Structure formats: C-alpha cells, structure tokens
Amino acid sequence: MKRKRVVCGFGLGLLLLGTGYVSAQSPNIVIIYADDLGYGEVKALNPERCKLETPAIDSLARDGMVFTDGHSSSAVCTPSRYSMLTGRYSWRSKLQKGVLNPWGENLLNPERITMPELVRTKGYLTAAIGKWHLGWDWQKRDGSYVFDEPVRGGPVDHGYDYYFGPDVPDFPPFAWIENDRLTAMPTENSKPDPRGGRGGPLVPGWDPEAMLSTMAGKAADYFDERASDKNPFFLYFGLTSPHTPIVPSKAWQGKSGMGAYCDFVLETDHTVGQVLQALEKSGLDQNTLVFFSSDNGCSSGPSKSIKLAKELGHYTSGKLRGHKGSNFEGGTRVPFIVRWPGVVPAGSVCDQMVCQIDYMATVADVLGIEMPASAGVDSISFLPLLKEPQAAPPRETLILHNYYGEFALRDGPYKLILAPGNGQGFGGGPSDAEAIQRGDPMVQLYNLGDDVAETTNLANIHPERVQLMTEKLVSSVARGRTTPGKPLRNDAEIDLYKKHLHKGK
Incomplete structure (x- = not known):
C-alpha cells in the first residue's frame, strides 16, 4: 500500500483544554486488541511478504495512521495487557516473567488506577469484551472451584461497567463470563484440545469456533445501546485470535489455502471488520x-x-527477527494503527517509537484529564504525533521484556538486550546457553536505524554505549517510574540480569 507521511493540524471543532485536545463532543474510544498477531500478518504493513489478504485491518491503515515502530511492552500476553491497562511496566508488579497460569489470581492492585477508571471521571461508560488474562480471585469449596457464585477480581472490579468474554480461550473454565458470573455451569470435564487448548471444566456444548462471532455480536449490541443513550463510551475488544486454540469456524476453514492457522488469521481480520461495520451502522x-x-x-x-x-x-x-516470547523485534514490534476521523490524517505514517503503555496518557490527554501522580507512571502521551507525525518523539527510551523476564532497552535507534541470547529460545534463538557456548558477548546491542533485522551485535564495538544504556535502565527500574514525579516502589525485587538463564551447556 502506498502511504504518505504528512504534517497537518487538528480538524475544526477541536477545543484546546489544558495540554490536551478534546472535541466539542467527546470521542468514543475503542481498543481492538489482537492476540498473537505478528507485524508481518497484516497486508498493509508487509505487502511484499504477506500472502494473506487483511482488508479490514488494511482499512484502518488506509483511514488512519500507521506507527511503524509501535510496540507492546512485553513479548507475551499478561504483561502486555497489564501495562496497557495501567500505564505501568508489568515487571514492576509481582509477575516477573511469563504469564498468569490457569486459575491465576488477579494481578491488579485495587488501588492502582486503570484506564477505564480514568475515563469514568469524564462520565464515560466502560466495557470489556473478549480476552482478559489478568487473573480472577477464584474461590474453592471442598477442594473444587466454585462456579455458582460471583467471581471477583475481574474487569468489573477494575473500572469496567460491563464485561463479557471467555477470560482466556485455552484456559479452563471453558465458559462465558458476564460481568462477574458464569452464564452457564461447566458441569463437564474436557481433555486437552489438540488444536491448542488445555483440559478442564467445560460448559456442555461449548464451541470454541463460535468465540469470535459471539464476541462481535456483543460488540454490535453494545454500540446499538450507546447510540440510543448518547453516552460517550470506552470499549476494550480483546480478540481471542489467532492465539491457540486454532479454531477457525467452518465458514473460514480452508479459505487461505495455507492451513488452519492462516484461516484463523483471515477470520480474525473478518471479526475486526464486523466490529468496525457495527460501529459504522450505529452511526x-x-x-x-x-x-x-x-x-x-x-x-x-x-x-x-x-x-x-x-x-x-x-x-x-x-x-523482523524473532516472534512471540522474544526480545527481538518480532516479539514486541506489532501492528499499531490509530483511526480518528477528522483528526488523524487518513493514510498517514509515523516512524516515531510508541508503545501500548502510552495509551493511558494519550487518552488522558485527549480528554483533558490530569492524571494523579501515582497513575500511569510509565505512560507518555503520543497525542502530538496524532496531530503531527513528524513532531519530536514523545519518548526517548522504552523498556521491553521477554517471556523469561529478560530486559531490553530502546534508546533512540539503539537497542540493548541484557542477555547473550533469548532465554531458553522461545520466540527465536539462540538460547542464552547456546549463545554462551559459541562465545557471543553477554549482552546485545543493535542499531535498528541501520539494522532492523538485528543481524549485527555491536556490543563489543560500542562498550561505552552499552554502559550508558545499562545505567539508564538501572535508574528507570530503581525510580519506580519513568515519568516525572516522586520516586515510587516496585512491587517486587527486580533481577535485571537473570543470570540463572546464562549458564553454558
């Protein structure tokens, strides 16, 4: 897709309020969050080497702004969702590596302000539909999990007025949760699904192939309700795809000619289209x-x-090098598109570094909300870039995290990885042990401006830069925040180097 880089002001009808730009009619906000969708799986972002057609996501790129250097804060699920929701790096929490396991307890401190709680202060209605994966406070009775009582710790306890979803598509219980209750009792027990699901309590007749269409229908209903009551709203739509289980519905099976996974990517794009069409139909x-x-x-x-x-x-x-789980770019550089008719220039591209952790500060800026000092402590607004893609970069550094909890730091075009390899290899090798065995440096330094594929480790050539960036990372970790303000405490002791992973074979 041929795209343009533009510099333009905001459209008419915008009011300057404090440091933020707010329309005369406060905008609704929708976050559509894919699950394990790689940068190269969107045709508009990878036209030469993507063999799939993704018309719905491409339409967002055509009508909005593509960020070519947009990131999740982590290379895996739970940490990315935590950071997006709170504007705080996930490694400041008690979760230091990996993701929450089935039946994992709620990760969110009830005193920590979330993005939906923030927008509520401006009278917004809030809803989450789809994947959660931030934990629940499941109760037990006689050694078994309780399903006939409210389950606390979920979305409605952290700023959402309404929730509907399966929590995590490959975790038990296999059931729909609406607000804080299961909609039906999981009276059966399933075996592990060969398509990628664990076994466990299951609602009779549970059909994983119906997850996407069911959630899209709920989003359409929500838009219709909001069109009727005229209230501004914030909707988080968490897709369950193309994450496991790989379950394209019958209408999409065989569509790609490239296997079930690619069929599922096509259905993911179709679901995005259904949500966008429902939004348009509602006016x-x-x-x-x-x-x-x-x-x-x-x-x-x-x-x-x-x-x-x-x-x-x-x-x-x-x-890009690497995939999910890796500190290489393929782990965290993801599709990142923003559409706002009349404000964000259609067909525009921004090459500045941004992160999903910045959604919170950006939304606050849009709505003219001054965030409390303890909220969004690592979130930096990129609203100026939506106004002018060539504006000065809002953030100089960005801290990233892989599946194993190993750290990486972006500082302008440079990227420092505090590991000789990639943990135990999940998401792309070599593993740390393999890297040590072949004599690689104990850290990695890349200049992404010249080497986005991360082929040449510059650590031995520029030791002074390694030292400077390491000092910046140590300082950012110790302060408990990367935004201006009083230093804060992290929730756990931070092990920067993960040396237990660096043992040669």
Missing part, C-alpha cells in the same frame, strides 16, 4: 477514536512460521 464511527494493535508478535509454534516462510514465502514477522 458512531465518525466520533470514535480507534486503537488497533496486538499483545505481542506471532507465535511461531502454532503458526508454523518457519514452514510458512520457507515453503510459501509468508513471513509472519515481516523483515
């Missing part, structure tokens, strides 16, 4: 700010990404 689209992104890169195992690249020329990470 709300012209006053709605839409963010589209993914929680991390493509998962190389379920996608069979290496086979797709070698045999079909389909590159799920585009030109």
